[in-house]
Amino acid sequence: MLIGALLRVPAQAVQRRIIKGLNAAGFEDLRVPHMAVLQYPGPDRVRPGALAERAGVSKQAMNQLLRSLESLGYIVRSDVPDEGRGRVIRLTKRGRAAYAKIYDMLSVIEREWSAELGSRRFAQLKEILFRVWESPLAR
Numbered sequence: 001m002l003i004g005a006l007l008r009v010p011a012q013a014v015q016r017r018i019i020k021g022l023n024a025a026g027f028e029d030l031r032v033p034h035m036a037v038l039q040y041p042g043p044d045r046v047r048p049g050a051l052a053e054r055a056g057v058s059k060q061a062m063n064q065l066l067r068s069l070e071s072l073g074y075i076v077r078s079d080v081p082d083e084g085r086g087r088v089i090r091l092t093k094r095g096r097a098a099y100a101k102i103y104d105m106l107s108v109i110e111r112e113w114s115a116e117l118g119s120r121r122f123a124q125l126k127e128i129l130f131r132v133w134e135s136p137l138a139r
Contacts, residue, residue, distance in 0.1 A: 014109060021105045027098045029072050037065050042099055043075060043089040051089065074098060 015035045022030045030038075036055035037043050043051055052062035066089065069075045074095035080086035091099060114122040132138055 014106075017109060018102055018105050022098060022101055025101050027094075027101065030074075030098065033065060034069060034074075036062070037069055037075070037089075038099060038102060042091070044091045044095075044099075045088050047086070047088055048077070069095070 015032055018035065019030055019032050022028075036057060037051060039055070046054075048062055048066055049059055051066075052059045055062065057065075066075065066077065070077060073092055075089050075091055077087050078090050080088055110122075113125075117125065
């Protein structure tokens, strides 16, 4: 199996697990595509264009996701003072609660993966992935 699938399949499994947990916790209107906005490091005080670039989607696709999350009460788009058309995203109270739940669920997932792989191997996996994250390979 090639590296793309080896990275994609676990990432997709984590996202599906997060959405299932969010839905069970009362955030039943969130779907997997919303993770493009809610993924680390989160959308708070970030410009829509930067979110689109981070998620690897078009600005139009990102704006559609932002409209959806705004209508559901998770975010608001605010003008940037002294910047004419500049806008940033801000999490609402509901958005911050969902983001906190994501963090909690990721902590549980990490404990489960550590138990499955063994703590030493899981720590090595995280170390290697962090090195890739920090390297030009991830840009």
